[in-house]
Amino acid sequence: ENGNELEDVKFEEDRQKTHYMPLMREMFAPTNTGGVPTFYVMGNHDHDNPKDLGLASCSDETQYLTRKTYTAALGPAYYSFNLGTEHYVVLDDTFIESNNSGGYLCKLDSRQMAWLRKDIQAIDKRVIKGIVIVQHIPMFNANGKVAMVNGDRVMDIFRDYPLTFLIGHSHMDRTVKTQTPKGKPVWEFVHPSLAGTAWFTLKNTEGTPAAFCA
Numbered sequence: 001e002n003g004n005e006l007e008d009v010k011f012e013e014d015r016q017k018t019h020y021m022p023l024m025r026e027m028f029a030p031t032n033t034g035g036v037p038t039f040y041v042m043g044n045h046d047h048d049n050p051k052d053l054g055l056a057s058c059s060d061e062t063q064y065l066t067r068k069t070y071t072a073a074l075g076p077a078y079y080s081f082n083l084g085t086e087h088y089v090v091l092d093d094t095f096i097e098s099n100n101s102g103g104y105l106c107k108l109d110s111r112q113m114a115w116l117r118k119d120i121q122a123i124d125k126r127v128i129k130g131i132v133i134v135q136h137i138p139m140f141n142a143n144g145k146v147a148m149v150n151g152d153r154v155m156d157i158f159r160d161y162p163l164t165f166l167i168g169h170s171h172m173d174r175t176v177k178t179q180t181p182k183g184k185p186v187w188e189f190v191h192p193s194l195a196g197t198a199w200f201t202l203k204n205t206e207g208t209p210a211a212f213c214a
Contacts, residue, residue, distance in 0.1 A: 021046075021073035040074045042067065042092040043136040043168060044104050050096065058096045063109040066096045078112050080119050087128045087161075089119065091135040093148060106137040107149035120157050130162040137169045140188050144178035156181055165189065171197055173208040 028038035047066040050058045058066055067077045077092040095107035108116065120131075133139070139154070141147045146155060159181045165188035174190040196202045196210035203209055 021070065025074055039088075039090060039134070041090055041134050041136055041168070042070055042077045042094065044094040046070050047094060047096050047104075050098065057098045057103075060095075060109050063095060064111060067092065078115065082128065085127060085129040086132050087120075087123055087130070088132045088134065089116065091116070091133060093135040093137050093139075095149070105149050106139075106147060106151075108154060113150070113153070116154070117157055123161075125160075128161075130164065131158055132164045132166065133158070134166045136167070138167045138174075138176075138188060138190055139165050140176045140178060142174060142176065144176050160184065163187070167191060168193070170205070171195070172205045174206070 026032070028040075030037055048069050050056060050062075050066070053062070053065050053068075055062065055065075071077055078090055080087060080089045082088070091108065092112065093106050093108060095105040095109060097103045097105060123131075137148075139146065139148050139151055146152055148154060161180070162184045163180060163186040165186070167188060167190040170190050171193040172190060173192040174188075176188040176190075178186045178188075180186055192204040192208040192210070194210055197205055201210075
């Protein structure tokens with residue numbers, strides 16, 4: 001068994017940055033979860049603000065700087081591992097642009113994209129039969145169209161494998177079925193939030209109860 005932490009794990013205040021993330025690491029340590037490991041996924045509230053880095057905004061070349069606090073407390077922002085016949089890929093698909101709360105895109109920066117391409121090329125196809133991608137912001141719209149800014153390029157990297165996406169972010173319970181450029185099946189599962197509609201109600205946007213996970 002294993003657990004994936006799909007949701008944002010901190011607020012943006014400096015106090016939260018320095019204290020809340022280490023607390024999360026302690027809470028989800030194997031000694032506190034019955035030996036079940038937790039795999040962290042970076043969300044859009046987990047990045048350092050450009051202003052804290054002395055920047056007015058962030059570019060493709062400076063995205064890695066926004067992960068400093070997170071990686072110091074919880075480990076790498078993107079990584080992969082094998083589990084049985086599945087290859088798991090954890091991505092940071094939040095691309096920070098500005099200091100505004102909504103100043104981000106769903107996009108992979110070029111460093112992460114280069115890493116991903118090499119990672120998938122290294123897969124042993126004799127063993128691995130599918131890929132599970134875990135990221136915070138959905139890859140697809142409800143109609144199955146790619147929503148990520150450079151998602152077509154990402155999907156081309158995954159084209160040879162059946163895919164399962166595990167998603168947070170949207171405060172709803174949604175399942176999308178589509179396919180890769182080579183016709184391999186793709187399922188995206190958007191998991192409802194424990195916070196309901198951002199704590200304003202105890203239901204997610206489509207009515208799923210808070211604390212319910214499909």
